[in-house]
Amino acid sequence: MYGRESIALQREVHAVQIPEGTPLTLPQGHIVTLFQSLGGNFTVTTERGNMVRIAGDDADALGKEPPSLGNLESGNDAETIEKNAWEVMRTVFDPEIPVNIVDLGLVYHCGVTPDAEGGHAVHVIMTLTAPGCGMGPILQQDVELGIRNLPGVTRVNVEVVFDPPWSREMMSEVAKLQLGMF
Incomplete structure (x- = not known):
């Protein structure tokens, strides 16, 4: 998914600043704009215009479903x-x-x-x-x-x-x- 959607964070969430890779925490209620939702992670821009990545495990903070990997083959070989x-x-x-x-x-x-x-x-x-x-x-x-x-x-x-x-x-x-x- 690639698009623009404004979202109020439903809880405090850890994120990573792009492109520096610096960890940060965004507070509950902070407005972010969804930039990209691919591979189970979310790229958003913050109220201050910074681009950050929110892990798929924290999808609930955005009101989204966690990602699933459904197209794997079964077997241990x-x-x-x-x-x-x-x-x-x-x-x-x-x-x-x-x-x-x-x-x-x-x-x-x-x-x-x-x-x-x-x-x-x-x-x-x-x-x-x-x-x-x-x-x-x-x-x-x-x-x-x-x-x-x-x-x-x-x-x-x-x-x-x-x-x-x-x-x-x-x-x-x-x-x-x-x-x-x-």
């Missing part, structure tokens, strides 16, 4: 876990860009290997659109937490690299169409 990991990463969005990190070309690798604990370890190599992006740790955490919650996953390592550096050529055709870059 490595192939299914890898497919589901890619699906999870397709739900992670840069809060300023209405395109998921997979279509943006930020994910370079996702590998699944057997883990000594009996499940599977998932290793992701990704980058950011800019090395100094304050939201980088937040996006990395979104990927890690999303994959960690998959059945059969016992360990997750999300590595952020800057070589090769990200460029617009890494975006999928879908992303370029969404952003009008043709």
Whole structure:
């Protein structure tokens, strides 16, 4: 969802300032304008005009339903876990860009290997659109937490690299169409 809707917060809520990544708390009753609701998180602008991200777990503060991931395959084998990991990463969005990190070309690798604990370890190599992006740790955490919650996953390592550096050529055709870059 991409649009503009003014909402009075129904309770105090923790948020993250965009693009710095600085945590902050917004009080109950604060008026925010919904900018983007993609991947289960909400990008809003505050009364002061600051852009912040509110986690999907706090959807009730906005009077919204929490997100659900309904299109995952069942199974604990490595192939299914890898497919589901890619699906999870397709739900992670840069809060300023209405395109998921997979279509943006930020994910370079996702590998699944057997883990000594009996499940599977998932290793992701990704980058950011800019090395100094304050939201980088937040996006990395979104990927890690999303994959960690998959059945059969016992360990997750999300590595952020800057070589090769990200460029617009890494975006999928879908992303370029969404952003009008043709």
